[in-house]
Amino acid sequence: MKLKSKHLLGLEGMSRKEINLILDTAETFKEILSRPIRVVPTLRGVTVVNLFYEPSTRTRISFELAEKRLSAEVVNFSAAISSSRKGETLKDTVRNIEAMKTDMVVVRHQASGVPYFLTQCLDSSIINAGDGAHEHPTQGLLDLFTIREKYKNVKGLKVVIVGDIKYSRVARSDMWGLSIMGADVSLCGPSTLLPVEIDKMGVKVYSDLNKALVGADVVIVLRIQLERQKGGLLPSLREYTNKFGITKDRLKRLNENFTIMHPGPINRGVEITPEVADGPHSVILDQVTNGVAIRMAVLYLLSGGEGKVE
Amino acid sequence: MNNSEKLKIPSPAGEEKKKSGSYFDLAIIGGRVIDPETKMDRMADIFIRDGVIIKVEKTKDKIKARKTIDAKGKIVVPGLIDMHTHLREPGREDEETIYTGSCAAVAGGFTSICCMPNTQPPIDNQETVKFVYQKAKDAKCKIYCVGCITKGQKGEELTEIYDLVRAGVVAISDDGLSIANSQVLRNALEYSRMFDLPVISHCEDLNLSACGVMHEGFVSTTLGMCGIPSIAEETIVARDIKLAEFTKARIHIAHVSTEGSVDLIRQAKKRGIKVTCEATPHHFTLTDQIIRTFDTNAKVNPPLRTKRDVEAIKRELSDGTIDCIATDHAPHSIEEKEVEFDAAPFGMVGLETALGLVVTELINKKVLSWAQAIAKMTVNPARILNLKAGRIKKNFPADITIIDPKASWIADPTKFQSKSKNSPFGGRKLRGKVCCTIVDGKVVYEG
Numbered sequence: 001m002k003l004k005s006k007h008l009l010g011l012e013g014m015s016r017k018e019i020n021l022i023l024d025t026a027e028t029f030k031e032i033l034s035r036p037i038r039v040v041p042t043l044r045g046v047t048v049v050n051l052f053y054e055p056s057t058r059t060r061i062s063f064e065l066a067e068k069r070l071s072a073e074v075v076n077f078s079a080a081i082s083s084s085r086k087g088e089t090l091k092d093t094v095r096n097i098e099a100m101k102t103d104m105v106v107v108r109h110q111a112s113g114v115p116y117f118l119t120q121c122l123d124s125s126i127i128n129a130g131d132g133a134h135e136h137p138t139q140g141l142l143d144l145f146t147i148r149e150k151y152k153n154v155k156g157l158k159v160v161i162v163g164d165i166k167y168s169r170v171a172r173s174d175m176w177g178l179s180i181m182g183a184d185v186s187l188c189g190p191s192t193l194l195p196v197e198i199d200k201m202g203v204k205v206y207s208d209l210n211k212a213l214v215g216a217d218v219v220i221v222l223r224i225q226l227e228r229q230k231g232g233l234l235p236s237l238r239e240y241t242n243k244f245g246i247t248k249d250r251l252k253r254l255n256e257n258f259t260i261m262h263p264g265p266i267n268r269g270v271e272i273t274p275e276v277a278d279g280p281h282s283v284i285l286d287q288v289t290n291g292v293a294i295r296m297a298v299l300y301l302l303s304g305g306e307g308k309v310e
Numbered sequence: 311m312n313n314s315e316k317l318k319i320p321s322p323a324g325e326e327k328k329k330s331g332s333y334f335d336l337a338i339i340g341g342r343v344i345d346p347e348t349k350m351d352r353m354a355d356i357f358i359r360d361g362v363i364i365k366v367e368k369t370k371d372k373i374k375a376r377k378t379i380d381a382k383g384k385i386v387v388p389g390l391i392d393m394h395t396h397l398r399e400p401g402r403e404d405e406e407t408i409y410t411g412s413c414a415a416v417a418g419g420f421t422s423i424c425c426m427p428n429t430q431p432p433i434d435n436q437e438t439v440k441f442v443y444q445k446a447k448d449a450k451c452k453i454y455c456v457g458c459i460t461k462g463q464k465g466e467e468l469t470e471i472y473d474l475v476r477a478g479v480v481a482i483s484d485d486g487l488s489i490a491n492s493q494v495l496r497n498a499l500e501y502s503r504m505f506d507l508p509v510i511s512h513c514e515d516l517n518l519s520a521c522g523v524m525h526e527g528f529v530s531t532t533l534g535m536c537g538i539p540s541i542a543e544e545t546i547v548a549r550d551i552k553l554a555e556f557t558k559a560r561i562h563i564a565h566v567s568t569e570g571s572v573d574l575i576r577q578a579k580k581r582g583i584k585v586t587c588e589a590t591p592h593h594f595t596l597t598d599q600i601i602r603t604f605d606t607n608a609k610v611n612p613p614l615r616t617k618r619d620v621e622a623i624k625r626e627l628s629d630g631t632i633d634c635i636a637t638d639h640a641p642h643s644i645e646e647k648e649v650e651f652d653a654a655p656f657g658m659v660g661l662e663t664a665l666g667l668v669v670t671e672l673i674n675k676k677v678l679s680w681a682q683a684i685a686k687m688t689v690n691p692a693r694i695l696n697l698k699a700g701r702i703k704k705n706f707p708a709d710i711t712i713i714d715p716k717a718s719w720i721a722d723p724t725k726f727q728s729k730s731k732n733s734p735f736g737g738r739k740l741r742g743k744v745c746c747t748i749v750d751g752k753v754v755y756e757g
Contacts, residue, residue, distance in 0.1 A: 012532070091648055111650035112534045113604035132652070133534030169534055195531040196539075 003301050007126040009115045010135035011176040019180060023145050025297035025305075026290070033069070033293055042300055043072035047102045051094070052129070053079040053109040058264055058288065059129050059139070063106050066295035075102070090114070091121050098122050104303065107131070125302045133167045139263050140173030142294040144181060146287050147218055150259060155182035158255075160212050162188045162244060163222030163271055166195045166233075170263045174220060175201055188212035189222075189244065192233040209244050213253040221246050221262045224271045237270055246272045248279070259283055334359050334375040336751050341381025341712065345388060345702040346685030356386065358708040361750035366702055379753075381712050384745055385680065388688040388700045389421025389451075389709030392661065394485070394510075394564060394588060394636035397423075397453075399445060400438070401430025406641035406729045408442065411661070412449035414639070414728035416755035418661040419744040421709035422452040422699050423639075424691075427463070428486045434458035434469045439477035450754045451747075452709070454480045454695065459498045459509065465489045468498055475505045480695040483510035485564060486611075488546055490516060492553065499559035508586075508694055510562045513546035513571070514538075514612065523652055525598040525613040533601065535651070538613050544570040551578040554585050562694055563587035565638050567612035569622035576631040586694050588634035591660060591667035592734075594623045600734060606647045606654035608734040610638070624677045627686070633694065635686045637664045641730030659728050663721050663735045665713065669742025673715075680715075708751035717743035 001021050011019070032040055048067045052060055060076075067074045077097070094105070104125040107115050112132030119126050130136040148154050159178050165171045165187050178185045179202055186204040187194065199205050206212035213219065224244075228234045251258065260272075260282045268274045277284060336358040343354040343366060350366075357364045357375065392415065398406040406414075408425070415423045425442060427433035433442060439455050446453035457479035461467045463486070471482060482502060488511070489495045495511075502509050519542040524530050526537020547563055551574060554561040566572055566587050578585045592610060597617050600608045608614060626632045640657025647654050668687070672678045678686075692700030699709055721738045723731040747755035 089645065089649055109650070111652040113651045116604050117650060131534075135534070167534075172532070172534060196526055196537070197528040198531055200528050201532070 002304075002306055006302055007115070007119050008137050008298055008302060009119070009126065009128050011137045011140045011173050011180065012135065014176075014180060016180055019141070019144065019177065022141055022294070022297050022301060023148060025301060026141075026145055026293040029296040029300075030290065030293040039069050039071060041071045042305070043067070043070035043303060045073075046104065046303055047073045047075065048104045048106060048299070049075045049077060049097055049102045051077050051097070051105055051107045053107070053114075054130070056108055056130070058291070059108065062288070062291040063129060063295050066292050066299055069292070070296055070299055072299065090117070094118055094122055098124055104299065127298060127302065130169050133169050133172070135173045136169040137173050138291070138295055138298060139170050140177040141298070142287055142291045143174055143220065143261060143263070144177050145290045145294055146261065146283055147259070149286075149290070150283065151217070154178065156184065157217045158184045158186070158215055159218040159220065160186045160188055160216045161220045161222065162209065162212070162246065164193045164224050164228060165189045165198065165222070166193045167225070167228070168222050171222060175203055179203070186212050186216070190234060190240065193228065209250065210253060213250060215253075215255060216258065217255050218259045218261060219246060219254065221260065221272045223263070223265060223267060241270055245270065246276050248273065248275050251276065251281075261287060263287070334364060335377065336708070336748070337373045337375035337378045338381050338386055338710065338712065339373060339378060341384045341386035343386045343702055344681050344684050346681050347689045347701050348703065349681065350702070351681050356702060356710065358751040361708055361752070363702060363704055363706050363708050365704060379712065379746060383714070385713045385715050386702070387684045387711050387713065388702050389711050389747065389749065390419045390665065390687045391422040391691040391697065391700055392420050392637050392639065392664070393424045393634060393691040393695060395423040395425055395639045395661065396428065396641065396657070397425040398429060398641055400441065404729070405643050408445040408449055408453060410727065410729045411639070411641075412451045412453065414659070414661040414726060416450045416747040416749070417727045417744065417757070418663070419665045419711040419713065419747055420451060420661060421711065421747060421749045422454060422697065423661070424454045424456050424480060424695065426483060426485045427456050427458045432458050432463050434461050434463070436470070436473045436477040439474060439479055443478060451749050452699070454697065456481045456483050456485070456510065458482065459484045459489060460494060463487050465491055465494060468494070468501060471501055471505070471507070475507060480697065481508045481510050481562070483512065483564070485510060485512045488512050488514040488516060492549060495550070496553050496557060499553055499557040499561065503557065503559040506560070506696070508560045508562045510564050511546070511550050512564050513543050513550060515542045515545050518542035518545065522613070523609060524601050525615045527598060527616055529598040529601055535601075538611070540568040540570055540615065540619070543568055543612055544574065547571045547574050551575070551583055551585055555581070555583045558584070560584045560586070565590050565593065565612055565636070566623070566632065567593045567615050567619060569619050572622050572626040572631055576626060576629070579631060586633045587631070588636040589623050589627060589632045590636060590638045591664045591671070592658060594620060594627065595667050595671050596620075596734065604651045605734055606649065606651055607658055607732045609651065609654050609656055610640070610658055611656035624672070627672065628677050628682070633686065633690045635664065635668060635683070636691070637661055639728075641728055642732045643730060644732075647732050657732065659723075659726065659730050659733050661728060662726050663733060663740065665744060666719070666721065666740030666742050667735070669715065670740050674741055708748060710748040711744060712746040712748075714743045714745050716741070719743050
């Protein structure tokens with residue numbers, strides 16, 4: 001089996017089969033990553049450009065490692081040193097890069113829709129590494145992978161996503177991915193940070209954390225940014241912590257075999273206490289490990305690979 | 311693409327001119343003539359001399375005119391008036407000039423257009439008005455100038471409105487920017503009342519619309535884009551109506567886009583407040599769903615709203631709450647639009663697709679009759695702006711548009727007369743085509 005598109009722009013509209021294909025492929029790569037020699041020649045001769053218009057540590061390193069472990073040739077580009085500072089348009093920049101013969105572009109940008117825009121001006125395969133508050137599909141996939149790894153099946157699990165839903169691309173990709181895989185998804189956050197009509201995505205919406213957590217299996221905690229306070233959406237981070245912070249005490253409402261996830265970077269003591277972040281139910285670092293395997297799987301499948309890795 | 315016949319324009323009847331003392335410069339014969347003001351809608355012939363309509367009647371006599379247009383099977387209407395056009399001159403002549411805008415206008419059946427004052431520099435003084443009218447002498451249609459309400463469109467100090475009136479502005483507006491200070495707008499309304507000058511208001515609470523790039527709703531939520539909520543428009547519509555009621559002045563609400571706005575205006579009209587409004591073809595045709603493909607040509611302000619809003623706009627066009635159809639023709643260069651959605655400027659061109667959309671979306675879908683639709687593009691804006699235009703009537707200027715109602719065509723922005731091509735309607739099949747546009751008795755466009 002192959003993926004339908006040569007791009008990965010988002011999880012919205014993907015089929016359960018396609019997602020399972022990516023997750024299954026990632027399992028193989030995860031096994032490879034546990035070997036003493038973690039490099040395979042799968043993408044030898046393929047040139048991948050990492051186009052990061054927004055600061056990123058985790059995602060950029062994860063993609064770069066995934067590419068290198070597949071033996072791809074890697075070029076990194078970040079906006080701070082780019083010609084975008086000299087007034088060149090995005091279209092010109094990417095077409096110039098492609099003119100140097102590249103095959104795949106991994107893009108992170110602060111504006112929603114940029115990965116789609118690139119599919120309109122380039123022939124390369126485009127992988128969305130996060131666009132605005134739209135989608136972050138590889139994060140959504142690695143979250144699914146991590147959940148599936150622990151529970152064997154995503155279907156029927158109750159998953160609560162807590163925090164700044166409005167500005168979170170992770171929340172959107174998680175919502176689509178989890179819904180497609182049959183999980184029961186709830187959202188919880190301050191009413192100013194819940195985007196309008198979000199319930200139409202087929203999720204339950206709460207502003208009372210204690211209610212949202214009852215009987216949940218998985219809690220995905222989102223980073224809360226200081227900018228929200230400046231934008232007037234939150235009176236203070238202190239108040240956010242009091243009402244929405246994930247503390248040990250609040251975990252009593254969860255199912256026994258619960259899991260705590262966070263896409264990072266963490267604001268310790270703000271959205272989550274260190275005790276919970278580092279506790280026995282936290283899989284935050286597993287998410288990071290799985291991220292490399294997921295990105296290897298995506299790169300492999302989008303470059304034309306089929307289900308079985310040679 | 312044009313399925314119908316080309317207009318037959320016989321050569322000048324020179325012999326008749328010699329024989330008879332009384333002849334006409336132009337006769338338009340055999341068409342269905344619609345004059346919304348007099349509710350005329352029947353077969354008639356129109357006779358024109360010296361740029362003026364001399365008579366409108368069905369005649370069996372031999373036509374004595376230097377030029378005759380056979381309008382059989384066509385609809386003959388007063389030349390269309392667009393009360394909301396951006397012409398970009400002075401300042402952005404790379405996007406549109408007064409001349410190219412007028413070419414687009416006549417190709418779209420418009421014989422009069424009103425240029426909004428958000429040029430660079432803005433039209434906020436007599437000299438700039440004179441500059442526009444000087445340039446307008448070479449234009450293919452009539453250009454009317456709208457002046458700024460405040461100096462530099464800053465929303466602070468009133469412009470010299472009497473000066474602007476003497477220079478010939480037909481209305482004032484800070485279009486594109488809403489006047490945030492209610493006291494400034496109150497003063498503008500009270501002051502302009504002296505001249506019976508309409509104040510055109512772009513209603514937008516800039517704090518509520520903030521970083522928004524599209525309608526705030528399910529689609530913006532899905533796409534993770536910053537939204538412009540309906541209330542950004544509606545709160546200011548409500549305020550402006552109150553100010554108009556209080557000052558007893560005339561206010562015209564530009565490009566209404568939401569159900570809430572048209573509800574407010576309907577109620578205000580019922581109470582006898584002097585408020586009028588317009589809607590654009592894109593706001594009665596498209597919804598925010600089109601943004602799913604991140605087409606920056608569909609990025610407009612006010613944004614494309616929901617299906618419910620589109621239905622409300624259509625309903626209130628039909629009920630008469632919405633007086634006019636105006637294009638908000640807003641040219642932008644390709645390089646400005648071929649960028650990230652967030653970075654693209656707001657606006658789309660509309661002069662050359664307006665009539666086709668009116669016919670396809672409103673007339674053919676039985677939302678409006680021909681007479682109702684044409685009224686909103688002719689006599690209604692003429693009344694609001696006190697223009698001697700928009701009628702097919704003796705002694706009125708011979709500004710006339712001839713339409714083939716059945717012709718179907720595909721909108722192709724690359725073929726637009728406008729300098730800019732930023733239209734989301736490319737490839738759309740439209741009905742109703744302009745065959746001929748006549749300004750002051752002269753044929754300025756033949757399609």
